[in-house]
Amino acid sequence: MNRLFISIKIALSVILLFVSGVQLYAQDDMTADEIIQTMTETMNPEQAKGKIKMTIVTTTGQERTFEYNTFSKNQGEKSLMKYVKPKRVRDQAILMLNNADDIWVYFPRTRRVRKLATHAKKQKLEGSDFSYEDLGSSDEFIDEYDAVLHRDEKKQRKVCYKLELTRKPESSAGYSRILMWVDKETFVPLVIDYYHDVDPELWEKELVCGDIELIDGIYTPMKIVMYNKLDNTHTSMEFIEIKYDVDLPDNLFTEMGMQK
Amino acid sequence: MSRLCTGLIICLLIGAHVRAQELDIYGYFEPQYMGLYRGSNYYQINSNKLRVDLKSSSIENVEFGANIIYLLYFGKKNWNILDFLPERITSGVPSEIQPLFQLTYKDSFFLDNVYIRLSNSRFALMVGKQQISLGTGYFSNPTDVFNVKDALDPTYEQPGHNAVRMDLFLRPRLSVMALYSPLEMDWQNSGKLVRIKVGLGHFDFSVTGYEMQHTSTDFYTFEITQQRRRLLGVDFVGELLGLGVWAEGAYNFMKQDDDFYEFILGIDYTFESGLYTLLEYHHNSPGKTDHTEYDLNDWMRYFVGETKTISQDQIYGFIQYPVADLIMIGGSTVFSISDQSIALVPMVYYSIFENVDLTLMLNLYVGEEGKIFSSSLGNGGFIRAQVYF
CATH class of the missing domain: 1.20.5 (Single alpha-helices involved in coiled-coils or other helix-helix interfaces)
Incomplete structure (x- = not known):
């Protein structure tokens, strides 16, 4: 029975x-808002735990490599990063709550936890081409922007929804305009173009997602590269490990969790 | 007793290593070259610092840690502090006690931190010599009685302190910290601290209560006075109108001397270009408003860290800009409102290799003789490398 x-x-x-x-x-016939919603859900699974290798390539071609463990919960509303490499920043941790509206940084050498204001979201993460905002604001595309759907276009040989997002007047988001191409099959954004905070015609950054794999039932870009069009630099992030089938405790996303 | 504790912890560390072979060894080497122009003379005092960190987490919820510092000085190692003070002050110091104002940089080899930390999801207990950082201020921390920051380099690491520290995490943004800092194993004169921290919206608030023994030296007679000091402090950090804002203040109840208070108010902002700016106002009630009243005790207590500033009101500014991918330029300034003198500290930071940083910092004093940032104190700077391993 x-x-x-x-x-x-x-x-x-x-x-x-x-x-x-x-x-x-x-x-x-999905609307722009529905596509953004589905994409956001795809890119922000309920919980995730992984290890990321971040490589910064400077204008002169020099490379800086970082490795950190990353944890997220509530579809990215809470996230925690703990540096593993290099030695200079080892054990340093960054906690982002409320979609990166609240940021704390833990410095292990002094055992000091410092809270940053939201303007710090504009700061580069360890000199990379990613800002805190790029990494922490999971619901930003929905809450901070108005979206318009254009005709489908191909990117990386995949048919994509092309969306244009314009910052809402009351929003404090760091980009005035965003163009994105979302794979119609996986709902992974294959390319995102970010335009300058003040000048909506000034192309500032381009994010390219690749090596998409199905992990724990979720389409995951295993490699993400952010190109800075103004500085002619780029930063890549590659998942060394990623798991979605995890149960992360709430107290991981606290000051205690940063120090443990 | 502290030697016994140190020995015990090192034995545990080595024991843990032998058991699990999971002892992490890392640290940095830091050569620093510092020069000073004073009048027509040039002096230099240089150092080589090696810090080796040991850490083991081979037992679940237990962390053993230690760091050993080896510090070697070369150049002009002997200084007399009286050489830097106004003549109206030094002329009154009897010649027989003048050698007592000699400052010698001695080579040293010591355990700066050595501790055990036991923790679970809501509780942490840390015993041993450890880092203690309190407060939200950048230039100074009125609630932090353990450390005195260098006004020209306030983020440089601070020494470890012997303490037993317990943290209770009651809710995600509500915690209580209790700390006992033993002093000659006398409970009454030892430091006892309680700190409650709560998060409300985009703000974090803390209330701190501390009782300790306060030491002050009379540098005319070299008599040391000790008395009970009770501190009540509050601090917060958050955001207002898009600016980062924070404040930190402490009122000190003294058993014999007059009570005193200190507070700091700060704001910061990051512009779209990446330019970071910070401004703080600092008030220290024991400080003086007229520089002609600075006496030998004021200067000496300032130099040895018994008081944080000798002028009452100052403004601290900091600015930093990523001029290239791996290069930051910026600087800080401290302006004494009380005596109208100023210190300018331009700075360049360069991440020259993956684990090698270079810092160049100058200190330029613009003030008349006798003021806190008098040009007669000398102008100079340093270049520092940090090689991490």
Whole structure:
């Protein structure tokens, strides 16, 4: 009886998955907001734990490599980064809550925790081409921007939704305008172009996502590269490890969690 | 007793290493070349510092840590502090006690930190010589009685302090810290601190209560006075109108001397270009408003860290800009409102290799003789490399 119940449950789940999948691909009439919502959900799974290698390439071609452990919860609303390499920043930790509206940095040499104001979101992360804002604001595209859907375009040989996001007048987001190309199959943004805070025509950065793999049922770009068009530098982030099937405790995302 | 504790912790560290072979060894080497022009003379005092950190977390929820510092000086190692003070002060110092104002940079080899930390998800207990950092101020921390920051280089690491520290994390943004800092194993005269920290919205607030023995020296007679000091401090950090804002203040209840207070107010902002700016106002009630009243005790207590400033009001400014990928330029300035003197500290930071940083810092004093930033104190600077391993 119990086995039969389980079999029915599995069968129902498969049907539901199939139906929802069919709906996903069949909905070519999705609105811009729906696409952004689906993309945000895809890119911000409920929980994640991983190790990232970040490589900064400077204008003169010099490289700086960082490695850090990363943890996120509540679809990226809470995130924690702990540096592993290089030795200079080893054990330094960055806690971001409320989609990076609240940021704390822990300095292990002095055992000091310093809270940063939101303007610090504009600061480069260890001199990279990523700002705190680029890494921490999971819901920013939904809350801070108005989106318009353009005609489909191909990027990396994939058919993509092309979206144009314009910053809402009341928003304090760091970019005035964003263009993005979202893969129609996986809902991963393959390319995101960021435009300057003040000048919406000035192309500031380009984010390119690649090496997309299905991990724990979630499409994951294993390599992300941010090109700074103004400084002619770029920074890549590669997942060394990533797991979504984890249960992270809430107290990991606290001062205590930063120091542990 | 402290030697016994140190020995015990090192044994545990080595024991843990032997057991699990999981002892991390890392640290840095820091050569520093410092020059000073004073009048027509040039002096230099240089140092080579090696810090080796040991850390082991081989037992779950238990961390052993230590760092050993080896510090070698060369150049002009002997200084007499009286050479830097106005003649109206030094002329009154009897010649027989003048050698007592000699300052000698001695080579040293010591354990700066050595501790055990036991923790679980809501609790941490740390015993041993450890880093203690309190407060939200950048230039100075009125609630931090353990450390005195260098006004020209306030973020440089501070020495370790013997303490037993317990942290309780009651809720995600509510914690209580209790700290006991033993002094000659006398409970009454030892430091006892309680600090409650709570997060409300985009702000973090803390209240600190501390009782300790306060030491002050009369440098005319070299008599040391000790009395009970109780401190009540508050601090917060958060955001207002897009600016980072913070404040930190402490009122000190003295058993014999007059009570005194100190506070700091600060703001910071990062511009779109990456330019970071910070401004702080600092008030120290024991400081003086008229530089002609600075006496030998004021200067000496300032030099040895018994008081944080000798002028009552000052403004601290800091600016930093990433001029290239791996190069930061900037600087700081301290302006004494009380005596109208100023210190300018331009700075260049260069990440020259993956684990090698270079820092060039100058200190330029613009003030008349007898003021806190008098040009007669000398102008100079240093170049410092930090090689991490």
